[in-house]
Amino acid sequence: xxxxxxxxxxALHFDCEKLASSRVNLPKFGMCCLQGQIQLPPLQPLTRILxxxxxxxxxxxxxxxxxxxxxxxxxxxxxxxxKIDNSVTRKSSPYCFKIQGELHHLTGALLxxxxxxxxxxxxYILDTAAQLNVRRTNxxxxxxxxxxxx
Numbered sequence: 001x002x003x004x005x006x007x008x009x010x011a012l013h014f015d016c017e018k019l020a021s022s023r024v025n026l027p028k029f030g031m032c033c034l035q036g037q038i039q040l041p042p043l044q045p046l047t048r049i050l051x052x053x054x055x056x057x058x059x060x061x062x063x064x065x066x067x068x069x070x071x072x073x074x075x076x077x078x079x080x081x082x083k084i085d086n087s088v089t090r091k092s093s094p095y096c097f098k099i100q101g102e103l104h105h106l107t108g109a110l111l112x113x114x115x116x117x118x119x120x121x122x123x124y125i126l127d128t129a130a131q132l133n134v135r136r137t138n139x140x141x142x143x144x145x146x147x148x149x150x
Contacts, residue, residue, distance in 0.1 A: 008036035049149050063143045071150060074139045077121040 002012035004027050011032035019028040028035055046054070053064040064071060110125065112118045117138065123131050132148055139147070 006032050009033040009040070053146070060143065060146050060149075064146050067142060070139060070142060071146070074135045074142060074147065075150065077124065
């Protein structure tokens with residue numbers, strides 16, 4: 001479990017992530033802030049709606065959490081382009097992927113061509129009602145009210 005707190009940035013860690021030079025009463029970590037060498041500003045508070053979706057147990061909140069990756073993808077502005085090594089992904093373990101070569105983002109043209117449905121950044125230049133309609137078309141299994149609230 002994530003039970004050990006970095007004394008510098010307060011990130012949560014597994015016990016096995018401590019550096020060898022750690023002591024019981026003074027854990028040291030190299031993955032979060034390099035023992036205080038990197039300092040990031042605190043995160044801004046969540047919006048009320050997002051906070052509710054992450055903490056409540058009503059239907060919309062459970063729907064959001066169960067499909068959080070797809071909601072995230074529905075609002076993304078780019079597509080990650082990679083060559084995936086499928087020898088790693090065909091396992092029964094948790095999903096991960098190995099990248100061969102370089103990682104890049106596919107952005108495409110800002111305007112969609114002809115009859116193409118707008119995707120990614122192309123959606124953001126539409127008015128809000130049209131944006132919701134396109135996102136709903138591209139993700140017809142997601143809840144329309146949740147998507148509208150986001």
